[in-house]
Amino acid sequence: MTGILDGRVAVVTGAGRGIGRATAELLAAHGARVVVGDLDEAALKETVEALGGSGVAHAGDLTDPAVPAALVSRAIDEYGRLDIVVNNAGYTADGIFHKMTDEQLDAMLDIHLKAPFRLLRAAAPVLREAAKKDLAEGREVFRKVVNVTSIAGTMGNVGQANYSSAKSALIGLTKTLAKEWGPLLINVNAVAFGFVETRLTAVTSTVEHAGRSIQLGIPSKVREQAASRIPLGRGATPAEAAGGIFLLCTPWSNFVHGQVVTIAGGQAEGMSA
Ligand SMILES: NC(=O)c1ccc[n+]([C@@H]2O[C@H](COP(=O)([O-])OP(=O)(O)OC[C@H]3O[C@@H](n4cnc5c(N)ncnc54)[C@H](O)[C@@H]3O)[C@@H](O)[C@H]2O)c1
Numbered sequence: 001m002t003g004i005l006d007g008r009v010a011v012v013t014g015a016g017r018g019i020g021r022a023t024a025e026l027l028a029a030h031g032a033r034v035v036v037g038d039l040d041e042a043a044l045k046e047t048v049e050a051l052g053g054s055g056v057a058h059a060g061d062l063t064d065p066a067v068p069a070a071l072v073s074r075a076i077d078e079y080g081r082l083d084i085v086v087n088n089a090g091y092t093a094d095g096i097f098h099k100m101t102d103e104q105l106d107a108m109l110d111i112h113l114k115a116p117f118r119l120l121r122a123a124a125p126v127l128r129e130a131a132k133k134d135l136a137e138g139r140e141v142f143r144k145v146v147n148v149t150s151i152a153g154t155m156g157n158v159g160q161a162n163y164s165s166a167k168s169a170l171i172g173l174t175k176t177l178a179k180e181w182g183p184l185l186i187n188v189n190a191v192a193f194g195f196v197e198t199r200l201t202a203v204t205s206t207v208e209h210a211g212r213s214i215q216l217g218i219p220s221k222v223r224e225q226a227a228s229r230i231p232l233g234r235g236a237t238p239a240e241a242a243g244g245i246f247l248l249c250t251p252w253s254n255f256v257h258g259q260v261v262t263i264a265g266g267q268a269e270g271m272s273a
Contacts, residue, residue: 003031194264
């Protein structure tokens with residue numbers, strides 16, 4: 001069987017569960033080989049099993065400055081190339097603004113801005129040199145970067161001043177790289193998700209995260225109200241969310257460049273960029 005992504009190699013972060021795992025599965029189902037990263041080694045193992053021989057795991061905390069570059073090296077060591085980068089790993093550390101700590105702010109900047117920044121900086125020589133070679137030899141080959149942001153980053157969200165600031169910063173990085181890398185045919189786009197049914201939007205729970213206990217999820221009352229604000233009437237499944245990322249990894253999106261594609265079932269609250 002031939003796939004639209006045959007021969008392509010992708011790195012997907014935060015692929016142990018949720019949207020990242022669904023994205024890795026979709027990329028692999030269409031022919032790509034995928035290096036999946038996550039700090040949760042056990043979850044990552046399940047993802048690799050689901051990829052059926054088209055992926056390898058690289059466990060590590062992406063906020064450790066060495067880990068993003070290690071993911072790029074893993075792609076080269078394992079598969080000899082890198083064509084697609086999906087910066088998806090993330091979590092939330094919510095709180096009302098006037099009580100928010102420096103630690104809550106730094107945690108969100110570390111995972112949602114600095115980790116993608118470092119991963120793309122490490123990928124830059126690989127993507128750029130291959131692109132220059134293709135252009136010099138007369139081939140038009142598009143490479144793909146997809147950064148996962150949120151409608152909290154484009155519209156703001158109560159209780160998420162830290163998260164929405166970091167997700168908004170990621171949009172700045174996306175647009176700048178689109179300008180710097182466009183001439184090399186490296187598409188750089190972002191997806192802004194609304195409500196997606198994952199651990200992040202489940203009823204509030206405490207989970208182990210990089211050796212610490214953190215609270216994820218949202219109060220059940222907010223969950224109940226969420227659907228009423230979405231014209232499609234419900235949150236997205238991880239597979240539906242992954243579909244948007246996948247589109248931006250295929251040739252069908254070659255002329256979509258420097259965009260923030262909102263994937264929110266039509267949810268819009270009047271404060272869009
Ligand atoms: N679920 C939603 O409604 C929603 C909405 C908007 C944006 N997003 C974004 O989508 C992305 C994926 O979230 P999800 O909903 O699938 O959540 P999830 O919790 O199901 O999956 C996120 C994965 O990222 C991993 N991760 C977190 N911090 C990491 C780190 N420091 N190093 C390595 N891996 C790390 C987690 O271990 C987890 O497996 C996140 O960036 C999130 O902010 C989600």
